[in-house]
Amino acid sequence: MSKNVLTIKIAGPAGFGIKSGGLLISQYLQKLGLYFTDYSEYPSLVRGGHNTYQTTFSSTPTYSVSQKVDIFFSLKADFWQSHQQEFTPDTLIYKDLPQSDHPNMTCFGITVALLDGDIKLAKDLIKKTYPKFIEPNLTSFDIGYKFAAKSKAIFKIKPQIVKADNQQIFDGNQAFAHGFYKAGGKFYAAYPMTPATGALHELAKNANNWGITVIHPEDEISAASMSVGASFAGAPSAVGTSGGGFALMTETISFCGITEIGVLFYLVSRPGPATGLPTWTSQADLLFSIFSGHGDFLKVVIAPTSQQNTFDLTIKALHLSQALQTPVILISDKLIAESSCSLPDFNLIKSTPYKETFAAISKNYQRYALSNTGVSDRTLPGTPNGQFLANSYEHDFTGLSTEDALTVKSMADKRAKKLALAKKLVPKPNLYKNNGKNLIISWGSPVGCIKQAFDMGLKDYDLLEVVTLWPLDDGIKQISKNYKKIIVIENNQFGHLNFLLKTIGVNSDKFISKYDGRPFFPEEIISFLSPLSRGDVRRTEGFN
Amino acid sequence: MSEGQRGLTKMNKNKIVNYTTTIVPTWCPGCGNYLILANIINALKQHNYQKHNTVIVYDIGCIGNMADFIDTYGIHSLHGRCIPTAVGVKLANPNLDVLAIGGDGGVYGEGLNHLVASARSNYPIKVIVSNNFLYSLTTGQASPATPKGTITKSTPGGTIGEPVNPERLLKAVNPSVFVKSLKASDIPTLKTSLDTLFKTKGFGLLDIEFNCVSFGKSK
Ligand SMILES: Cc1ncc(C[n+]2csc(CCOP(=O)(O)OP(=O)(O)O)c2C)c(N)n1
Numbered sequence: 221m222s223k224n225v226l227t228i229k230i231a232g233p234a235g236f237g238i239k240s241g242g243l244l245i246s247q248y249l250q251k252l253g254l255y256f257t258d259y260s261e262y263p264s265l266v267r268g269g270h271n272t273y274q275t276t277f278s279s280t281p282t283y284s285v286s287q288k289v290d291i292f293f294s295l296k297a298d299f300w301q302s303h304q305q306e307f308t309p310d311t312l313i314y315k316d317l318p319q320s321d322h323p324n325m326t327c328f329g330i331t332v333a334l335l336d337g338d339i340k341l342a343k344d345l346i347k348k349t350y351p352k353f354i355e356p357n358l359t360s361f362d363i364g365y366k367f368a369a370k371s372k373a374i375f376k377i378k379p380q381i382v383k384a385d386n387q388q389i390f391d392g393n394q395a396f397a398h399g400f401y402k403a404g405g406k407f408y409a410a411y412p413m414t415p416a417t418g419a420l421h422e423l424a425k426n427a428n429n430w431g432i433t434v435i436h437p438e439d440e441i442s443a444a445s446m447s448v449g450a451s452f453a454g455a456p457s458a459v460g461t462s463g464g465g466f467a468l469m470t471e472t473i474s475f476c477g478i479t480e481i482g483v484l485f486y487l488v489s490r491p492g493p494a495t496g497l498p499t500w501t502s503q504a505d506l507l508f509s510i511f512s513g514h515g516d517f518l519k520v521v522i523a524p525t526s527q528q529n530t531f532d533l534t535i536k537a538l539h540l541s542q543a544l545q546t547p548v549i550l551i552s553d554k555l556i557a558e559s560s561c562s563l564p565d566f567n568l569i570k571s572t573p574y575k576e577t578f579a580a581i582s583k584n585y586q587r588y589a590l591s592n593t594g595v596s597d598r599t600l601p602g603t604p605n606g607q608f609l610a611n612s613y614e615h616d617f618t619g620l621s622t623e624d625a626l627t628v629k630s631m632a633d634k635r636a637k638k639l640a641l642a643k644k645l646v647p648k649p650n651l652y653k654n655n656g657k658n659l660i661i662s663w664g665s666p667v668g669c670i671k672q673a674f675d676m677g678l679k680d681y682d683l684l685e686v687v688t689l690w691p692l693d694d695g696i697k698q699i700s701k702n703y704k705k706i707i708v709i710e711n712n713q714f715g716h717l718n719f720l721l722k723t724i725g726v727n728s729d730k731f732i733s734k735y736d737g738r739p740f741f742p743e744e745i746i747s748f749l750s751p752l753s754r755g756d757v758r759r760t761e762g763f764n
Numbered sequence: 765m766s767e768g769q770r771g772l773t774k775m776n777k778n779k780i781v782n783y784t785t786t787i788v789p790t791w792c793p794g795c796g797n798y799l800i801l802a803n804i805i806n807a808l809k810q811h812n813y814q815k816h817n818t819v820i821v822y823d824i825g826c827i828g829n830m831a832d833f834i835d836t837y838g839i840h841s842l843h844g845r846c847i848p849t850a851v852g853v854k855l856a857n858p859n860l861d862v863l864a865i866g867g868d869g870g871v872y873g874e875g876l877n878h879l880v881a882s883a884r885s886n887y888p889i890k891v892i893v894s895n896n897f898l899y900s901l902t903t904g905q906a907s908p909a910t911p912k913g914t915i916t917k918s919t920p921g922g923t924i925g926e927p928v929n930p931e932r933l934l935k936a937v938n939p940s941v942f943v944k945s946l947k948a949s950d951i952p953t954l955k956t957s958l959d960t961l962f963k964t965k966g967f968g969l970l971d972i973e974f975n976c977v978s979f980g981k982s983k
């Protein structure tokens with residue numbers, strides 16, 4: 221059998237190395253020159269529970285994992301049962317693996333045999349990954365390889381030779397960390413919170429090499445406050461968290477607004493409310509992020525759709541926070557942040573720090589002077605005669621407190637002016653043509669899944685990917701007029717973008733939602749949109 | 765900047781540096797904050813703190829209003845957040861001289877977690893607390909430093925909590941930090957303690973006590 225896109229899935233209890241073993245398989249596939257996208261599910265537990273890892277790979281780029289699985293490994297005898305709807309008549313299901321010390325390596329061995337793969341490459345990878353436990357891992361690998369060799373290589377994917385040397389595997393959190401570094405980031409503070417913690421780990425690990433100060437402080441309020449102080453002192457700064465921690469940071473977002481200090485907030489969503497589902501995925505923090513922080517002020521909210529896009533948009537977002545001197549929120553989710561794929565090696569990319577113009581000091585220097593764009597040049601502490609007050613109270617042009625009605629209004633107007641500049645600088649929506657009479661509008665992680673559905677044959681729909689969620693692009697309405705029907709797809713219950721679109725006069729005909737902590741799969745998108753299906757299509761009760 | 769380095773870039777001693785803005789302080793007549801302000805300015809002068817190389821982060825409260833009166837780089841931060849904001853400034857640019865100034869409400873209440881954490885980490889910032897045993901800007905409710913049993917607008921039955929004792933608290937947290945409580949009216953001690961604080965290399969906190977003229981309870 222020859223297929224162009226294959227999916228392997230491993231299920232088992234935590235502690236069995238499901239993710240590490242799975243990632244090794246993906247790494248192997250990547251070294252073969254294949255593209256892959258992975259996804260793992262795990263409960264908020266350190267041991268036990270039901271963990272899965274799945275990887276979808278192909279000789280052409282992949283954008284999301286498929287729901288249907290071609291090879292399935294159950295590391296505990298009964299774990300396959302809850303996955304039956306993911307099987308097709310052709311799925312190879314390994315319910316009982318041969319006995320070994322490292323069942324995850326046995327899965328690897330089976331995979332290599334099934335793909336008629338390169339054993340040396342596989343073994344070299346094992347040696348590199350587990351230098352202290354080479355023998356037992358190789359033995360478990362061999363057990364698997366021999367077990368499957370009997371069944372002959374039944375899957376053949378023609379590897380496309382991408383220059384494997386320049387490819388690396390990154391998840392979204394690592395992509396954020398590398399992007400932050402390449403954008404000239406100098407200060408990062410974060411309190412651990414799944415699924416954003418990976419960014420803290422990646423930055424802390426590289427802090428010395430990259431010349432970045434990385435702090436894990438006492439709470440998220442402190443993380444945000446420190447970053448504001450650091451940014452004031454001249455270090456391009458960011459914080460990272462999930463919804464609960466972001467809630468604690470909202471006072472700082474407001475503070476950034478009035479003091480005009482740029483900070484990047486990396487918000488990685490998981491399902492709420494409250495502690496919600498820590499290790500699952502969701503897009504239900506969009507409106508909260510847009511409306512975070514009390515008072516009227518400009519903020520920018522940008523959402524990446526993939527790991528590569530996270531890297532690119534992190535650079536853009538940090539620079540925007542500096543150019544606009546206002547908080548910028550990069551909103552991602554578990555699906556992107558904790559899933560990996562093969563990407564060009566970020567280490568080889570040139571860094572592009574933002575070139576800020578600082579104020580020329582004169583006798584009458586005013587930090588908050590009125591300007592055409594609303595942005596006024598600042599000075600950094602250490603600059604003689606440049607001292608000013610960054611004031612959380614309303615202030616005059618120098619920063620000193622004021623309650624004078626005229627000044628209050630002109631300062632508010634000054635800050636609001638930045639909206640026009642923001643609209644010029646923020647990333648525009650992307651339109652993907654696919655012979656569509658109808659238009660899907662989406663944002664963030666579902667975009668990859670929708671593209672994968674296009675690759676799998678979904679027709680009649682074009683896709684508009686909204687990159688900047690705030691301020692919304694004025695052009696969206698014009699684009700949507702060219703289509704018969706508008707369908708909005710989001711991984712949340714109430715339809716956050718769906719609601720925002722109404723504010724610019726775009727009323728969707730259908731809203732497709734999913735809010736069980738699981739991401740969309742391309743097969744689902746296809747079935748929701750097929751003319752026969754009534755699908756999981758909901759009219760929302762919330763933001764109508 | 766270390767003390768030694770500062771000596772090299774010392775300002776011309778004969779030049780009188782004016783550390784004040786043109787804003788006239790708005791505190792009640794007789795308020796202890798005037799004493800604190802005057803002595804902080806003295807200490808800045810004595811230790812040759814340069815206006816452009818000094819960042820003072822103020823909390824919210826009567827004391828926080830000092831932000832408008834001193835002419836250095838400044839941040840008038842949020843209530844309770846003067847310490848983490850100051851830590852961020854210092855970490856981003858260790859050459860700056862960084863002070864955090866707040867009230868008993870901000871530092872021992874809303875921001876207590878930050879106080880404990882920054883003392884544990886011994887971050888090299890200097891914290892000055894104007895301790896009037898009350899939330900004064902909000903017209904006199906109980907603070908974490910209010911003596912037990914005190915009747916205030918928010919505690920008509922008398923406060924039930926033991927007051928925070930900053931010396932005992934910080935010494936328990938990290939014995940190596942400098943911490944001292946004193947009366948604002950004790951000018952000689954105020955001067956020498958500020959001197960010690962300014963010479964402190966790591967984390968230091970001066971807790972300067974006085975009774976609020978407008979809302980204080982004379983016991
Ligand atoms: C988050 C927040 N909560 C409450 C307030 C209101 N508030 C302003 S000052 C203050 C208390 C001030 O007490 P203290 O820190 O002791 O300063 P003092 O006025 O006594 O000098 C409060 C509660 C605020 N500004 N911000």
Ligand code: SF4
Nearest residue numbers: 791792795826976977
């Ligand atoms: S209310 Fe109390 S603390 Fe505030 S200025 Fe007046 S006397 Fe000073």
Ligand SMILES: [Mg+2]
Nearest residue numbers: 867868896898
């Ligand atoms: Mg007080």
